[in-house]
Amino acid sequence: MPWELIKLNSGYHNNHIPSIGLGTWTLDNSQGPIDQDEQAPDNAHGYNHIGTVQAYRNEEEKGVALKETGLSRSDVFVMTKCSSINSLDIPTSIKNSLNSPGVLDVDLYLVHSPCLAVPNIPTYWAQMEKAMGLFDNLTCDHKSIGISNIEVQHMETLMASAQIKPARQKSILEYATKN
Template identity: 45%
Template sequence: MIRLPETSTTDSDSMTWKKHKLNDGYEIPGLAFGTWRIGRGEVPTSQVRQAVAVGVSHIDTAQLYRNETETGVAIQDSKLSREEIFIITKYSRIHGLDIQTSIRNSLEYLDVSYVDLYLIHFPRAALPDIPTIWKEMEDIQSNGMTRSIGASNFDVDQLTILLRSARVKPAVNQILLHPYVYTQQLPILEYAAEHQIVIEAYSVLIPITSLPGGPLDEPLAEISNKHDVTPDQVLLAWTKAKGAVVVTQNELQEIAVGRISQCWRFRQVTPLLSEEDIAAIDAAGAKGPPPKAQR
């Protein structure tokens, strides 16, 4: 099984979220609150605030999401010191802005002097080419605007191009990861492990939020019952077992009934899955999503 580098833990906290050691010496918390799909306005502010209030000190946003200002307000409201919170944002090449301008704007919106991790949001933002953009990423890191730099949605070929000219390795590659795409994402997981690049996974709950009725339903239900947890906890535990940092968020129905804080407390602990549990999820995921979702 692929496992990326993590800090050591004791048996007592083996079911909680650990920090992962990055290849540049920093650490990244294992569970992040993602602000994708939230949008502007008061909702992201309240959600980020409540996630932080229950101990989720890792916040993921992006230039493209257009909610960095609201995210920044919630971070400032948390009263946590800057060192107590881990902030990710991403260069998305909005309006064709260059990296220097983009990160300065992001720092202003977030109301911080640096971010912990700055990512190239997707390969098409790497214009005119990956080596040129990566050099600019290295420059903003050396200027202290971000501690770590990385990529998002890069495949093996794109990371290979990046590494050929890089002075600084990407610390992270943030990718889509859930059991239905695990087989196709396996090459990038293996490549990342080989090069000490931490994988950060998004949309890990898609099998239950967007693709119900597929081969995963049965094993998720059985494993949930065995461990007395819910299917989303099982999916989070599966992703953690693959060695990835997890970016997730609250579902709209949870927001509607005022369960945001409870949801995040609930997600702070995941079951300790057995090798048999993980193999059953892998096998079901390899069968692919329900037919309707494939059309």
């Protein structure tokens, strides 16, 4: 079952994200061994998008699960969220994600939450835009940045200063408006 692809605003070719992805919030290494089969994308059913989060400490497990599937890297879309845990700056945070054992290239790097955007949303987003240069040596074609868990007032603040505008999933907006 192919999922709708959403165009990202990064400027890279092949910059589309599958609209459905597996979030892995509670699946971290603090809960003991993880069944890698349950963590891997299921390409036979059209599933090819996996999300991880630094703060949940689950990047390594998902990277290992992806490697064990034997899927080509181009068959899987990998997203992670920058949490700036331990007060790390954004470039250090991104490097930590990319250097985590088992982690493959990251296609999309998100701001986890506007409440973590210190000192403010425009400054934080500008650092994310600058950090795009860290992706230059990756083998994936997407190399995009974005936002999550954001409210209207945060989005308005971000859009007023962003050089790279975050993509919006219009079908979800239409659905939310109707319901």
